[in-house]
Amino acid sequence: MTIRTLEQNELLEQAVDWMVTLQSGDVSSEEQQQFSAWLTSSINHNKAWHSIANSVATPVAALQDLPSEQGPFIERALLRDNSLNSDNRRDFLRNSLAFAGITFGLTGLAGLSHRYQPLTGLTADLSTGTAERLTKKLDDSSELILNARTQVNLNVSSVYSIKPLITKTYRTIDLREGEIQLMASQQPQAFNIHCQHGHISVLTANNTSHCLVKINANSTFVLALAGELNIKNQQGQSVKLNAGEAVSFNKQFIYQKQLGLSHKAQWSQGLYLAKNESLHSLMQALADYYPGFIRVSEKAKNIKIYGGYPLDDLDKTFATLAQTLPIKVRKLGSLVTFIDVS
Numbered sequence: 001m002t003i004r005t006l007e008q009n010e011l012l013e014q015a016v017d018w019m020v021t022l023q024s025g026d027v028s029s030e031e032q033q034q035f036s037a038w039l040t041s042s043i044n045h046n047k048a049w050h051s052i053a054n055s056v057a058t059p060v061a062a063l064q065d066l067p068s069e070q071g072p073f074i075e076r077a078l079l080r081d082n083s084l085n086s087d088n089r090r091d092f093l094r095n096s097l098a099f100a101g102i103t104f105g106l107t108g109l110a111g112l113s114h115r116y117q118p119l120t121g122l123t124a125d126l127s128t129g130t131a132e133r134l135t136k137k138l139d140d141s142s143e144l145i146l147n148a149r150t151q152v153n154l155n156v157s158s159v160y161s162i163k164p165l166i167t168k169t170y171r172t173i174d175l176r177e178g179e180i181q182l183m184a185s186q187q188p189q190a191f192n193i194h195c196q197h198g199h200i201s202v203l204t205a206n207n208t209s210h211c212l213v214k215i216n217a218n219s220t221f222v223l224a225l226a227g228e229l230n231i232k233n234q235q236g237q238s239v240k241l242n243a244g245e246a247v248s249f250n251k252q253f254i255y256q257k258q259l260g261l262s263h264k265a266q267w268s269q270g271l272y273l274a275k276n277e278s279l280h281s282l283m284q285a286l287a288d289y290y291p292g293f294i295r296v297s298e299k300a301k302n303i304k305i306y307g308g309y310p311l312d313d314l315d316k317t318f319a320t321l322a323q324t325l326p327i328k329v330r331k332l333g334s335l336v337t338f339i340d341v342s
Helices: 007-020 029-042 043-055 060-064 071-078 088-114 119-125 262-269 279-289 314-324
Strands: 134-137 143-146 150-155 160-161 166-168 169-176 179-185 191-195 198-203 209-215 222-227 228-233 240-241 245-249 273-277 293-296 304-310 326-333 334-342
Touching: 007 043, 007 293, 029 043, 060 222, 088 304, 143 191, 160 179, 169 209, 179 191, 179 262, 191 209, 198 209, 209 228, 222 228, 228 273, 240 245, 245 293, 262 273, 273 279, 279 304, 279 314, 314 326
Parallel strands: 169 191, 293 334
Antiparallel strands: 134 143, 143 179, 150 169, 160 166, 179 209, 191 198, 198 228, 209 222, 222 245, 228 240, 273 304, 326 334
């Protein structure tokens, strides 16, 4: 039976959630029964569980022999110390994915591999994988920076002459997924960025412009760092942003402008700056730099954080968080990091 990619990813996410539950140290009889029911309700559930279990070096045969009421034994089997440093993480991940693919087949391997390199990016003009950034000089002398796990299509050309005194340029980006920063060169023609919720016109007639655009689950976030922007959603609503202003919008609504968010652009320097933000928001950003799964308990999600956290050394970031916040960070093999209150 072939599982569609979306279904694969959802099943792998469910398997990770069960792994976190089973290793919590406080598994109820009801949760053990629910896990057993989930595991045996579908062969695809079983394959997803074994793929994740294998990736953290859990003996699959032992798990198969365990009755559902022996959750604590499963918990101890899952707890594995990850002593790998950041330089070896990617190589180990590839090996783990290859090993996991033995039991889940090619479709399951594709689902796990998607955490390392988004498969949908294979058809994009430019794309980045997990923990990768890319800076691209465009033909019109603009500069584009892609954050991790980002996909764009380009239609950008240099100025050329059609007739005497008539010039034409193509300056359009289709942001399919992820986050970009654009330093648009000064040209009479605006630079247009299209996304699923509408489009952004970067005005460059008088000067260069610098903006940040990020696609979130249910909206698009836009930050004007220099110059002016015009935003129009698919409903036809519009708003103008000046330097220092930010806004979120979707197909139907444009939300209230925000100020003081220029620090959001520091990811281009490999740094996440937090100013009175939740731990959950930081983990969402780190997920683009972590090739496995990050799980934060409900109790820990709303802990407030401040400061700068390196994106390119997550071992250091996790260690800093554990030292400065009332939390504990545990790694379950190579693919799962679990954060809970201490």
